Amino acid sequence: MGNNIADRRDVAVLTVRGRGFRVERIAWKNSDGLSFDVHDVATGVCLTAESYDWQPREGDVVELLDRLKSGLEDGTLDPLDHDRAELATVLGIELLHEGDEDGGDDEGGADGREVNWQCPGCFAVFYVGEEDLAVDHVQIHCDKVDGAGRALS
Numbered sequence: 001m002g003n004n005i006a007d008r009r010d011v012a013v014l015t016v017r018g019r020g021f022r023v024e025r026i027a028w029k030n031s032d033g034l035s036f037d038v039h040d041v042a043t044g045v046c047l048t049a050e051s052y053d054w055q056p057r058e059g060d061v062v063e064l065l066d067r068l069k070s071g072l073e074d075g076t077l078d079p080l081d082h083d084r085a086e087l088a089t090v091l092g093i094e095l096l097h098e099g100d101e102d103g104g105d106d107e108g109g110a111d112g113r114e115v116n117w118q119c120p121g122c123f124a125v126f127y128v129g130e131e132d133l134a135v136d137h138v139q140i141h142c143d144k145v146d147g148a149g150r151a152l153s
């Protein structure tokens, strides 16, 4: 696919919610159309699974971030398009990684406990010893996963 690119260059850096986002313009060899992708400057993560066909501005990036955030939270993002951990970093969402140094989260007694399983649908975290809770979560409480704990899309 790279062969069809006639030119790619950065055309803008937008600051949205305190982060820098690089707008890259791509011109194609066989088309007059232009494509625009948005990348997070700090991490280099590309946020546009589907390119814009106009040059996005701050309001477009706000809308994009909101769409990605809700997709991440309700499990509807296509994992082929986005790496959830990378996206969470960009969006400032905590996915509760092991070794997370931000101890002030709302999990209270989570410090030092070993994560056993995280729901891929709603990202609820279950610790070692909470297997029964996790089973109840999958089978009863969570409507984001099927009975085997796989995210519904």
Ligand SMILES: [Zn+2]
Binding pocket: 119, 120, 121, 122, 123, 124, 137, 142, 143, 144, 145
């Ligand atoms: Zn869940």
